[in-house]
Amino acid sequence: xxxxxNWFKNLTKFGCKLDSSSLRVRLTVxxxxxxxxxxxxxxxxxxxxxxxxxxxxxxxxxxxxxxxFPQDVKIYTEMATLSVATQKAIDNLATEDKLLWxxxxxxxxxxLAAALEKEAIGSTLLPLNNVPPIPQIRDLNGSYWLMCATPxxxxxxYLGNLFIAQDITKDQVMFLNLMRSLSIATFIVIGVMTFAIxxxxxxxxxxxxxxSQLTEKVSADxxxxxxxxxxxxxxxxxxxxxxxxxxxVRLSEAWEHQRQLLSNVxxxxxxxxxxxxxxxxxxxRRGQNLTEMQREALSTASSEADRTVxxxxxxxxxxRADSGRMHFQLEPIILNDLLKELVEMTKQYSxxxxxxxLPNQLIQIKADxxxxxxxxxxxxxxxxxxxxxxxxxxxxxxxxxxxxxIHVSDRGMGIPLQQQGRxxxxxxxxxxxRNRSGGTGLGLSIVKTLVEGMGGSISVRSQMGxxxxxxxxxxxxF
Ligand code: ADP
Numbered sequence: 001x002x003x004x005x006n007w008f009k010n011l012t013k014f015g016c017k018l019d020s021s022s023l024r025v026r027l028t029v030x031x032x033x034x035x036x037x038x039x040x041x042x043x044x045x046x047x048x049x050x051x052x053x054x055x056x057x058x059x060x061x062x063x064x065x066x067x068x069f070p071q072d073v074k075i076y077t078e079m080a081t082l083s084v085a086t087q088k089a090i091d092n093l094a095t096e097d098k099l100l101w102x103x104x105x106x107x108x109x110x111x112l113a114a115a116l117e118k119e120a121i122g123s124t125l126l127p128l129n130n131v132p133p134i135p136q137i138r139d140l141n142g143s144y145w146l147m148c149a150t151p152x153x154x155x156x157x158y159l160g161n162l163f164i165a166q167d168i169t170k171d172q173v174m175f176l177n178l179m180r181s182l183s184i185a186t187f188i189v190i191g192v193m194t195f196a197i198x199x200x201x202x203x204x205x206x207x208x209x210x211x212s213q214l215t216e217k218v219s220a221d222x223x224x225x226x227x228x229x230x231x232x233x234x235x236x237x238x239x240x241x242x243x244x245x246x247x248x249v250r251l252s253e254a255w256e257h258q259r260q261l262l263s264n265v266x267x268x269x270x271x272x273x274x275x276x277x278x279x280x281x282x283x284x285r286r287g288q289n290l291t292e293m294q295r296e297a298l299s300t301a302s303s304e305a306d307r308t309v310x311x312x313x314x315x316x317x318x319x320r321a322d323s324g325r326m327h328f329q330l331e332p333i334i335l336n337d338l339l340k341e342l343v344e345m346t347k348q349y350s351x352x353x354x355x356x357x358l359p360n361q362l363i364q365i366k367a368d369x370x371x372x373x374x375x376x377x378x379x380x381x382x383x384x385x386x387x388x389x390x391x392x393x394x395x396x397x398x399x400x401x402x403x404x405x406i407h408v409s410d411r412g413m414g415i416p417l418q419q420q421g422r423x424x425x426x427x428x429x430x431x432x433x434r435n436r437s438g439g440t441g442l443g444l445s446i447v448k449t450l451v452e453g454m455g456g457s458i459s460v461r462s463q464m465g466x467x468x469x470x471x472x473x474x475x476x477x478f
Contacts (some may be wrong), residue, residue: 023205023208024198024201024202024205027197027201027205028194028197028198028201031197031201032190032193032194032197032198035190035193035194035197036190039186039189039190039193040186040190043182043183043186046182047178047179047182050175050178050179051175054168054171054172054175055135055137055146055168055171058135058146058166058168058171059135059146061098061166062135062146062148062164062166063135063148065093065098065100065164066148066150066162066164069089069093069100069152069162070152070153070154072089072092072093073085073086073089073152073154073159074154074155076088076089077154077155082154082157082159083110083111085154086102086110086111086152086154086159087111090102090111090112090113091113091114094113094114094115096115096167097166097167098164098165098166098167099112099113099115099116099121099125099163099164099165099166099167100112100113100162100163100164100165101113101116101125101126101162101163102152102159102160102161102162102163103126103160103161103163104159104160104161105160105161107129108160109126110159110160112126124140124141125140125145125163125165128147128163131147131148131149131161131163132148132149133148133149133150134148135147135148135164135166136148137168137172142169143167143169144167144168144169144171144172144173145165145166145167145168145169146165146166146168147163147164147165147166148163148164149161149162149163149164150162204234207230207233207234207237207238207241208237210228210230210233211228211230211237211240211241211244214226214228215228215244218248220255220322223248223251223252223255224252224256226248226252227245227248228241228244228245229241256323259319259322259323262315262319263315263316263319263320263323266312266313266315266316266319267312267316269308269312270309270312270313270316273305273308273309273312274309276305277302277305277306277309280298280301280302280305281302283298284298284299284302307440310440311440311442314440314442314443314446315442317446317449317450318426318442318445318446318449321446321449321450321453326449326453328367328368328371328453328454329368329369329370330366330367330368330454330455331366331367331368331369332364332365332366332477333364333365333366333367333369333372334362334363334364335358335363335364335365335397335404335406336358336362336363336397338369338372338373339356339358339376339395339397340356341373342373342376342377342380342395343356343395345373345377346377346380346384350384352384352389352392352393353392353393354380354392354393354394354395355392355393355394355395356394356395356396356397357394357395357396357397358397359397359398359399361399363397363399363404364477365404365474365475365476365477366454366455366474366475366477367454367456367474368454371450371453371454372450372454374446374447374450375447375450375451375472376395376406376408376472378443378444378446378447379408379447379470379472380393380395380408381443382443382444382470383408383409383410383412383468383470384410385439386410386412386413386468387410387411387412387413387467388412391410391411391412392411393408393409393410394407394408394409394410395407395408395409396409399476400476401476402475402476403473403474403475403476404473404474404475404476405471405472405473406471406472406473406474407469407470407471408469408470408472409467409468409469409470410467410468410469411466411467412467412468413464413465414462414463414464414465414466414467414468415430415460415462415464415468416430416464417462420460420461420462423444423460424444424445424447424448424458425445426441426442426445427440427441427442427445428441428444428445429441451472454474455474455475456472456473456474456475457472457473458470458471458472458473459471459473
């Protein structure tokens with residue numbers, strides 16, 4: 001049992017998980033099949049040839065006796081009667097394993113070899129009829145006989161049929177044993193060859209597996225690092241790897257170009273839009289004689305300009321993160337102070353009650369203060385956006401052995417379970433109905449990028465109708 005388990009483990013170690021559609025299995029099965037057909041045909045052909053060689057001399061001998069027998073009888077008739085001459089000719093030609101007898105059409109045996117008088121042989125051979133004129137092998141109760149029967153005519157007198165039987169049991173048994181050994185050897189060779197072929201093919205397609213392992217790791221932001229180096233691979237596979245490398249270079253250039261364009265466009269648009277927003281706000285502040293309609297139009301334009309500036313800022317941040325140009329000034333921060341500062345900041349644009357639950361001691365983490373503020377403001381902003389007025393938003397800090405955990409919770413509408421895994425994707429928004437409050441679907445992907453850039457992690461837990469908690473974890477500072 002243990003041996004079987006080990007054997008199976010070895011198979012899987014070779015990468016032999018039997019996937020019937022894999023190139024390895026198909027090649028192995030195909031090559032093993034054709035080898036089996038080749039070896040099998042060779043074995044069958046060898047067997048047939050061997051039997052032919054064994055039988056052919058006996059056949060020639062029997063044919064010769066059948067041809068010469070009438071002449072022998074004729075010679076003896078000069079000294080004796082026809083029936084005595086026939087018996088004499090038989091005695092002369094018969095041996096222990098070569099038997100002759102003459103049988104009339106009515107089934108009467110008129111002359112026979114002495115050995116046929118023995119009960120065992122006589123009762124088996126003499127009653128036989130329908131024996132062909134060309135010698136053929138007959139299996140008679142485990143003994144093999146090469147037999148033929150030809151009409152016997154001497155001086156135009158028909159004497160009946162001459163039967164000749166040659167005992168070839170020894171030769172035939174030897175031949176059958178040989179055939180059995182040949183079949184076993186063929187099966188063993190086919191088995192060994194199948195294993196050898198499987199091993200060889202496995203070795204041969206290793207470079208292909210290596211290519212797929214390397215390509216699995218390629219992602220948009222690591223395009224420039226993706227190169228496939230294959231040593232000792234077949235030239236076709238090396239060619240494939242080179243083509244792949246060239247494609248990656250082209251993709252990397254196109255990706256870089258797109259990133260650069262996005263970054264430039266965002267940058268170029270952000271400045272004039274910020275100026276427009278500033279003018280709109282100052283017009284709103286100072287325009288004492290504006291009508292209600294003008295005021296409303298200007299304030300809509302101002303908030304849309306702000307939203308677009310925010311979107312451009314988000315795009316710029318993501319472009320920076322993608323190109324590895326986002327730098328973090330990581331330094332020890334006292335989280336208690338930072339949170340209090342944040343709550344003061346949020347009071348300026350929201351009347352929502354923000355509750356903070358802090359442990360008594362000071363908590364320090366290593367992070368970029370501005371980026372961490374950006375993260376928490378984003379989460380607080382979402383919590384406010386996606387919960388009803390009057391429902392508080394809570395920020396809770398916990399400290400465990402090796403990590404500091406920040407929970408930002410609301411008692412809002414929640415996020416459906418099947419969407420929770422996707423909300424950190426770029427431009428992903430749960431549904432339009434809940435997004436009346438604006439937003440671009442970029443906020444959480446930036447939050448994730450920033451948190452991970454500072455060495456932390458973020459996750460979400462949410463229940464529909466009950467609320468959502470975002471959990472940010474940083475390693476503790478000791
Ligand atoms: P948006 O700009 O749309 O807020 P985000 O990336 O910040 O983009 O959020 C992605 C989506 O996740 C949002 O569209 C919203 O549907 C959902 N979401 C985010 N935070 C919350 C929350 N606190 N409660 C409910 N849904 C949320």
